[in-house]
Amino acid sequence: MISQDINQLVKALENGDVVGMPTETVYGLAANAFDESAIAKIFQLKGRPKSNPLIIHIGGLEQMEPLITEFPNQLKKLADTFWPGPLTLLLPKSVLVSDTVTSGHPNVAIRMPNHKGALELLQMLKFPLVAPSANISNRISPTKAKHVEKYFPEIITLEGGPCQAGLESTIVGMFEGSVAVFRWGALGREEIEAVVGKVLDKTSNTTKTVAPGMGKKHYSPLCPLIVTQEMWYVLSISTQKKIGAIWFQEIKWEFSNIVAHEILSASGNLQEAGSNIYQAMHRLEEAGVDVIVVERLPETSLGISINDRLDRAAVR
Numbered sequence: 001m002i003s004q005d006i007n008q009l010v011k012a013l014e015n016g017d018v019v020g021m022p023t024e025t026v027y028g029l030a031a032n033a034f035d036e037s038a039i040a041k042i043f044q045l046k047g048r049p050k051s052n053p054l055i056i057h058i059g060g061l062e063q064m065e066p067l068i069t070e071f072p073n074q075l076k077k078l079a080d081t082f083w084p085g086p087l088t089l090l091l092p093k094s095v096l097v098s099d100t101v102t103s104g105h106p107n108v109a110i111r112m113p114n115h116k117g118a119l120e121l122l123q124m125l126k127f128p129l130v131a132p133s134a135n136i137s138n139r140i141s142p143t144k145a146k147h148v149e150k151y152f153p154e155i156i157t158l159e160g161g162p163c164q165a166g167l168e169s170t171i172v173g174m175f176e177g178s179v180a181v182f183r184w185g186a187l188g189r190e191e192i193e194a195v196v197g198k199v200l201d202k203t204s205n206t207t208k209t210v211a212p213g214m215g216k217k218h219y220s221p222l223c224p225l226i227v228t229q230e231m232w233y234v235l236s237i238s239t240q241k242k243i244g245a246i247w248f249q250e251i252k253w254e255f256s257n258i259v260a261h262e263i264l265s266a267s268g269n270l271q272e273a274g275s276n277i278y279q280a281m282h283r284l285e286e287a288g289v290d291v292i293v294v295e296r297l298p299e300t301s302l303g304i305s306i307n308d309r310l311d312r313a314a315v316r
């Protein structure tokens, strides 16, 4: 059910229920971060392995202090610059944060979302919220309330409009004394490095133990998805009856078996492309295409984050 009434969500959360929460990145499946049975419901609803930890969302810095034991200076600088915003920080957890939230890791992931509805909700509560993306595990992330409703018709989702960033937060922590990125997302490398200088890239699968949720398959539509720089070649050899094509800036070729086209950003703006990518995938899935073929984006700034999601969506 989609609701405009924030008080209804406050009541549900106080009652130990799971709700859909809008953020500027993607919608989250939110619950009281201090309520073990509410947290268990999240894992169960998503079909998420217990080994994949959850991000805690806060509405103000005062909500964070009790959750951590240390705030490294470099990470503090990032928080000062980008919070509220699409930045998640990995920080040493205090005893208040349960091992269920962090999957037994010594660090807890924390972020302050930059969304009016989310901040209002968080500030009305006496506890912070854990919130993974509000999709069934490995499926396309939700960027509209109706996407959440499609996955979880039984919960209340706060209507917060389409997500403005449309890509998950960038996850940053310390690695052997240096600032490191564990997931590229809505905040690009340039923006982070402008504040703390060069950062390590720990986003590859070899660092799975540090960012356990970055498993290969993720973000997937029900049909196969192909991401390629060679659109003409892939489209010309494709034998499927119904192809959905996602282009970066413009439709370059027409083939009789393409039944739907999506353009991510006519002006070539990667931020706009980021805000449209999941929506485009949802629309093509709903159109019932046999395969989605996506033009790979330039490997710069948010193009890196979008290509990462597409590569994972392509894993069968």
Ligand code: TXA
Pocket (backbone or CB within 6 Å): 023, 025, 026, 027, 028, 029, 052, 053, 054, 055, 088, 090, 102, 105, 107, 108, 109, 111, 113, 131, 132, 133, 134, 167, 168, 169, 171, 183, 210, 211, 212, 213, 214
């Ligand atoms: O933008 C976002 O971050 C969205 C919105 C709802 O805030 N949330 C989100 O959550 O993307 P989720 O659960 O879909 O992805 C969280 C990622 C996973 O890859 C998880 O493994 C990683 O963050 N993570 C969470 N806690 C961690 C921890 N303590 N240490 C390392 N990685 C952690």
Ligand code: MG
Pocket (backbone or CB within 6 Å): 132, 133, 141
């Ligand atoms: Mg997710």
